[in-house]
Amino acid sequence: MQPLSDLLVLDFSTLLPGPMASLFLAEAGARVVKVERPEGEDMRRYPPRLGDEAAPFAALNRGKESLALDLKAAGAIERLRPLLARADILIEQFRPGVMARLGLGYAELKEAYPRLIYCSISGYGQAGPRANEAGHDINYQAIGGLLGQSLRRGGVAPQPPALVADIAGGSMPAVLNILLALRERDRTGKGCHLDIAMTDAMACFAWYGLATGQASGRYPAGGEGVLTGASPRYRLYATGDGWFLAVGALEEKFWATFCTAIGLEEPLRHDACDPDATGGRIAQIIAGQPAAHWRALLEPLDCCCTVVRSLDEAVADPHLTARGLFDRQVEEPSGRRMVSTPLPLAPVFRDAAPALRRSPAVGEHDGEGG
Template identity: 75%
Template sequence: MLPLDDLLVLDFSTLLPGPLASLFLAEAGAEIIRVERPGGEDMRRFPPRFGETSAPFAALNRGKKSIEIDLKSPGALAQLRPLVERADIVIEQFRPGVMERLGLGYEALRELNPRLIYCSISGYGQFGPRAQEAGHDINYQAIGGLLGQSLKRGQEPPLPPTLVADIGGGAMPAVLNILLALRQRERSGLGCHLDIAMADAMPTFTWYSLAQGQVTGSWPEGGEGLLTGGSPRYGLYATADGWFLAVGALEQKFWEIFCEALELEPALRDDRTNPEATHAAIAAIIAAEPAAYWRSYLEPRDCCCTLVRSLEEALADPHLTARGLLEAQAEEPGGRRLVSTPLPLAPTFRERAPGLRRVPASGGDQEMVRDGSGE
């Protein structure tokens, strides 16, 4: 028995935010029906290929079902009506107004199912001056002040490896708000419309700088904040062989262990006096030895120092294996398998033995449209 195994979700979304949100719900037991355009959604064509589908698509869509409908056709709502009437949740990711023009907006579907929780994920939300603007993850990070926290003026900028807006501003807030809406529905008996804007969450990630700037009047520039390069206690240091050591020795006890291990000059251990000099001295020490040396020398000292791993190395880490994050596998229609997207769900809320679940073929569950039975 899983917590969401009595719920039906109609997922009209594409690419990453919505499908990742519905994957969370699927892993907790919900039945997910992907509503795709004829020929399947765009993610099915993303490289690399994985048998009969795409590896990125497979990683996000295991255990779901798929139907194909031309949402622009006059009969789209009639085809979907049996499913809408028994659905608990709808997830959509079009620009504001598109579902309304298709006759599938919240008000129209609420008439068929007052208990429906209708979750709209978009870049800037359903209203506001930017509501109709196009954008992607990097744009939402840029306009929300998050990206600027790590950029120093005049220096070559690094490209963030994380899709913070898509995941931290889209998928996860969608799941959180859907669960809150389910709790509210238990009391009221009614559903609601959730307006999830990826850009809205970007200031959340600047919480420290936001508090600092308001109180002191000094807004930290990129690379100057405690957690963005302004402190020698928290940052990346290059090793002799060109790799990096991640240092997070913020608390004094960890800082003291770290400084003692490096045999840092006593005058530089008070990093408030001249943080630039302290940083430069540490950088020179770390640069004198290769990555393997610092991994064996510093990591066992429990001072928040960790050698940066490649993704391949991270997936082989015994801790990740022990946590069960790599157990869920997706099987594409041709029989090939890969590890599904790891989800940080508490073990008690996901399958005890996640095992193998299929990736839906595009329109592979089309019979559900004809009778709406779900059988």
């Protein structure tokens, strides 16, 4: 029996943050019922297709159920009441006030269902000057100071590779706080309203810059932090064939091994004297050989130097496959299969066997009630 196998989750969310949060809960055993518009949620229309289904939707909705319902229609709330009466957790991702206007706000539901844990995920939170402002991941990273940590004024702006705000600011804090709320409910018998703002977590990721600024009286500008470009020990270096070497040799023992391996001149190894000179010379050396050379030379030395892997290399990596990262599969309604979204869920909390599970068709479980 999995830790959440006795819980029912009603998921009103769409796209990424809420659906990934409920996927965590589903993978830990919870029954998750997606409440969708009759035409289905927006992610069902995102390319590419996997048979009859959108691949991004299938990857996020393994093992869930679908209830198609127009929340604005007469009688919609009454249709939901059997599920609401049994639900432990409700996840919603509308702008503040929308659920209340539909008759499903926390204040309305709290009286009838006092044990309900009600989780609201939004960009800027349920209150504050920006609460009703539209945004996406890149906007939340921008306003929270995270993007500015690595951008140099006048420099080239790289596209962030990760949806940090959506996942690390929305999905994961939602799961963390839901689990804390379940623990609190065990003690008190009462549910609560969780206000998860994706922008809030961006300051968490800027922790080092915040500490530096408060201690020194000056917050570091973009590229000035040890981990954001100022140190030659922690950078990406272009290889001779146009790819990249990730160097994270912060500690002296790793740095010494790295410098010796690449033949860096002794004076430049004292990188605190002139970091730009040291970094510039390392860039010249690394650019002199292809990625395969540095992979063969540096990775066996255990000095925190790794050639960047493409995604197709990552899914075939012996370590990642040995960890079972891509074992869980999802089948869309017409029968095609793909790897489900890999989740960092401890094996002890997963089902014993990586069972194949379906992603639901729109309204597939309409007649199943509570």
